[in-house]
Amino acid sequence: MRVTQIFAAAALALVSTFAAAADDAEQTIRKTLQSLQLDVPVESVAASPLNGLYEVKLKGGRVLYASADGQFVMQGYLFQIQDGKPVNLTEKAERQAIAKTINGIPAGEMVVYPAVGQAKSHITVFTDTTCPYCHKLHAEVPELNKRGIEVRYVAFPRQGLGSPGDEQLQAVWCSSDRKGALDKMIDGKEIKAAKCANPVSKQFQLGQSIGVNGTPAIVLENGQVIPGYQLLRRWPSWRWPTSNSIASRDLRSWLFSRPVSCRSFNGEFTVKPVKVGICGLGTVGGGTFNVLQRNAEEIARRAGRGIEVAQIAMRSQNPNCQITGTPITADVFEVASNPEIDIVIELIGGYTIARDLVLKAIENGKHVVTANKALIAVHGNEIFAKAREKGVIVAFEAAVAGGIPVIKAIREGLSANRINWVAGIINGTGNFILTEMREKGRAFPDVLAEAQALGYAEADPTFDVEGIDAAHKLTILASIAFGIPLQFDKAYTEGITKLTTADVNYAEALGYRIKHLGVARSTVNGIELRVHPTLIPADRLIANVNGVMNAVMVNGDAAGSTLFYGAGAGMEPTASSVVADLVDVVRAMTSDPENRVPHLAFQPDSLSAHPILPIEACESAYYLRIQAKDHPGVLAQVASILSERGINIESIMQKEVEEHDGLVPMILLTHRVLEQRMNDAITALEALQDVVGNVVRIRVEQLN
Structure with a gap:
């Protein structure tokens, strides 16, 4: 008996010692965290299952870990292996705390849409009556109810207390028929404003x-928080979670991913890296992969989360990329269907497979980043509509002018402006050819062959030299500049294959340089959308953009003219824009889709129906070269034909010293005139007996 009493006393003393130690640890940890001046209050401190590590629960349910002496604080996930399977203890604790909080909201403070028959589960939705995606979710509530899901609404005025949404939500919660009031408000009907003691602020x-x-935000019965609407769009295949366990591959990704942030803890939480899949590991794909690996820490600091390449789809190995350990597939659609992938990077090019890939990714709720100007110019309207429906982002900065961030500049940086016109050298191949023709007097075929040898031009250079590539890019620029749908089929294109060194030299003598220019201009009658060789005054900055470089000039009513210059192609310049898009997408992933920057700069329901003008209705000044017989009166006949059609001559240059076979080149510069009038004039000029061959016509833009 005596021995039993001694052991009982010792055991009691030991328990008391442990309890005192735990109390001391709690006080020490609380004191340490208080000294950090966190904005998030500490709710509890308790020993974790890992000896020496304490679990710190913050208000709202989120969890930290700390050492007993308070000198080490850790943010991250704690796994415990149970029956050979990893269980995420942190996520379990956080979800339990959130579930307790959310499920403890009194029914009388919510707007409840009960399940039909026996309830299988319930969701709690933070909503705002001014949120369009909340309206879309609300339209699915009857079907969710039929499937046994009870929907419980709580108020979350996304623009803050005192906003119009706050006033509308208070009116709903103060109504004697909350469900009826909410239905009416979402249907766009007015309800009587009301004030009462209500839980909206709480x-x-x-x-x-x-x-x-952001709204909607859905909280499942187990405490899992799902931001946004896009996931519930797939409710037919939705599996309502019943366990807090996660698969081994998730544990592996957590264990071997780099920390997102090296900052000291300031109330923010490390989150899982965003996982991306790269489709196409060619020049741009390889550059993108390398930039993501080389600048991983810097990119994570900007994005707020790490970006991890979780899968690559490619047809052949890129020797410039070290991809050991990254899952590889030859099937791009496998990437679009991979449940681990958050963002699909489309870098395969072309119209057909790329379109199917992007639409598949969007259908699966994945965001998309692409450098494919042809895809956006031709299928962008369809792609953006599907993306809006699914609540995902399609980013395409790299589709225009490679490393120059001109899309973002027009869409965001110049959003205060009414854009008057956009003009750009947006194909490096054509600019290289024209630069060589001007500087070295070389003929077009000779320079084209060199461009192909250097890799600047494809074996089939049609897209580059005929202006199709530039027209793809100009179509995109015009849409974001003027708020019109993408209309590539209406763009006018004219190539540089017929340009001669003679015209390049004559232009130089007149104080101009010839560039293969894309021009988009807003006029009273419509939008000009045209790509063609153009004379530009030699003293303009854009006229001095040489080689393979690109430049885009934008004229706005407030900012005036701005010029964006840089590499328009290449491995890493284009990759720079791809990764910049990735950072933008990562920042916006959890935001309300209605508050994101619209794909084409203007809200989708505000796009203009302003027509694209046919080239005959466009206005320009002109350079004309006429091969005329050296006879008296020819110049008078030419002047008469132009005058009869209201075309004024600015200057004339006649090169008698270059007379050949009795023909003298006559070069004219005109004032601005409608293309149709010039067409009529050229037809009449070519009919003159003393004019031989076709009249060479090149448009002129002052860009001032």
């Missing part, structure tokens, strides 16, 4: 405490 603060920052 629910808004509750949402913020668990990390809600």
